[in-house]
Amino acid sequence: MDRHPQQIKRERQDVKRRAKNISDMSRLRTQIKRVLESTEKDKAQAEYTIAVSYIDKAASKGLLHKNTAGRRKSKITRHLNSLN
Numbered sequence: 001m002d003r004h005p006q007q008i009k010r011e012r013q014d015v016k017r018r019a020k021n022i023s024d025m026s027r028l029r030t031q032i033k034r035v036l037e038s039t040e041k042d043k044a045q046a047e048y049t050i051a052v053s054y055i056d057k058a059a060s061k062g063l064l065h066k067n068t069a070g071r072r073k074s075k076i077t078r079h080l081n082s083l084n
């Protein structure tokens with residue numbers, strides 16, 4: 001079975017892209033978790049700003065679908081608004 005140079009390069013690129021996507025999604029989920037676990041309004045507000053930024057970047061780069069991004073932002077916004 002032939003192994004074409006283009007196929008070899010494509011597989012190399014796929015490995016790199018997969019590693020980056022996994023890293024970015026992990027960072028995104030961690031940030032969302034930080035917002036949802038925070039109980040103080042001030043701390044949650046700071047974490048919220050960072051999380052929304054990560055979500056928007058992920059949606060713009062195609063890592064998340066735009067509706068998924070909106071749903072996740074809505075979830076952390078509801079939590080933030082529930083804090084006193």
